[in-house]
Amino acid sequence: MLTEVKMRALLADPPTTRMELPDGSIPGLYLRVGPTRHPTWTFRYVVKGASGTTSRGTKLAGRKFYRLTLGIYPYVSLREARAKAALMIADIEQGINPANEIERQAEADTSAIYTNNMLADAYMETHVSPRLKSERTAKWVFKEFIRPKWGDRSPEGITKQEVTKELDRLLSRKSKAAAIETRKWLSSMLNWAVDSGRIQFNPLIGIKAPARFTARERVLSMAEARAVWAVAGEMGYPSGTLVQLLMLTACRLREIASVQTSWVDTVNSCIVVPGKSYKTGDLTVVALVPRALDILNNLPKQEDGDFLISSTNGYRPLYTVTPSALKKLKDDSQKRLGRVMDHWTLHDLRRTVATHMARLSVDEILIERVLGHRIGGVRAVYNRYRYLEEKRAALALWTVELLPSSGPDGGSRYEPANDDQPWVKGDLFRTGFDG
Known part of the structure; x- marks a missing residue:
């Protein structure tokens, strides 16, 4: 058997x-x-x-x-x-x-005249949207890479050679992520189409991933982080505000970019993120230090929607910093720092906060709670709202380090060393704090 x-x-x-x-x-x-x-x-x-x-006429x-x-x-x-x-x-x-x-x-059936655009519409509606949390990534990949290249084509008319050539082009001219995600989502859609009887075969069978994702390890030094903070403040709303809130909360980009009026609890100084908007699927409470709450309280009033960080008057969230704004942020940070900075991304800010909190002797489990990682066991289910003050204290310690001109009580404090060397504690932050 x-x-x-x-x-x-x-x-x-x-x-x-x-x-x-x-x-x-x-x-x-x-x-x-x-x-x-x-x-x-x-x-x-x-x-x-x-x-x-039979062929010979035998019955x-x-x-x-x-x-x-x-x-x-x-x-x-x-x-x-x-x-x-x-x-x-x-x-x-x-x-x-x-x-x-x-x-x-x-x-x-009209499956013989299916185009990739038709398949993509059905795939997103019946498979991705109701089942997968990676819907946003899928929409981005189809919009930017799959539909423009193969949208009007018949799926069974695609050849391995042209797919391989396109993946090589994305790898060299776009990014590793673009090539990996394009192959992943195109192949997934075609497998789904085969299983659902819409097409006969998947032409991508045998094409391996063009590259592998590698865990990032970039941690900004304190001097770099302070430069980024200062430039973000000069940029102002919305892009600069988004960056500063990322640095004060250690949240993922999606959580801060999508924050809505109803999520902000000013009484308890926190953001309550619904499970459907959080990576783990769990309702999560984000502690706010006074500076972060001040930023949220002084955001422009949105007339057309509930999203607080928006370029469409609240109708849609900002989602991310625009490429031009990110370039300005990096260029001006380097000028302020007086040297070239190694490549970094917005997600590296989250790793930076976690790493420096560990340097400041914050307990590793508490850092995990600040980052919103799922904690195993029964405690994770029943104690969502516990540790709010402990998380706020940990972020306050980091905020004092980031903004050395004021202490936790609002008064002045000593100026710490202008540390311009990234600090990494063993391999801890290459694994546990990378999500």
Whole structure:
């Protein structure tokens, strides 16, 4: 009997000659394997009452064998192949030929004229939006890379060569993320289209990811962080405000960029982020130091919506700093610092806050709570609103370091050393604090 373990072994070490392996569980279900082709599920069956003749005119004994392809492993799993075959057996027992049903559906369906744009619309509506938290990333990839290149094309007319060439172009001219995400989402959509019967095969099968994501380790030194803070203040609303709030809260970009009026609890000095807007899916409470609360309280009044950081008067969130604003932020920070800064991103600000809080002897578990990482065990479920003051105290300690001109009580304090060297505590921040 076939098992997932046996089939993974076949993928790792395919046979030198073509073989047809019976499932052993569902009669007529086979896996065709060979040295050059991907393992393919086939279903061989006889319909009750059917008949025919051989090519020489010899009559068959009241039976005619049919064979259907059910998909390619591992894109169609063992369980899925058995389920498909079992449904067809039920039809066969009633004298219904699955092959005829498939032909009828193909004639009634317009799948032969599907374009990638049509597939993308259906894929986003029925699969991505209701099931995946990465909907925003998917929309970005389809809008920027997949639709402009292949949108009006038939999916089955795409060749491996042109896909590989396009991924190489994205890798060299855009970014590693653009190439990786384009291949990932295009292949995922086509696998979905095959499984749902919209197309016959996925032309991307066999194309590997063009690169691998590597965990970033960039941590801004205190001198760099102070320069970025100062320039962000000069830039003002909305981009500069967004950057300063990121630095005061250690939040992810999405959480601060999407903050709405109803999320801000001024009484308890915190932001209550709904689970649907948070990466972990959990309702999360973000502590606000006095400076962060002051910034939120003095934002421009939005007339057209509830989003506090917006370039459309509150109708839509800012989402991110524009490329031109980010370039100005980096260029002016370097001028203020008096030297060239190594490449950094907005997400590196979150890692920077976590790293320097650890340098200031903040407990690692408390840092995890500040970052909003999911804490294991029952405590994570029942104690969402606990540790609010502890998180605020940890962020206040960091804020005093970032803004050395004032102490936690609002008075002046000593000027710390203008540390211009990034500080990393072992490998801790390359793993635990990178999300």
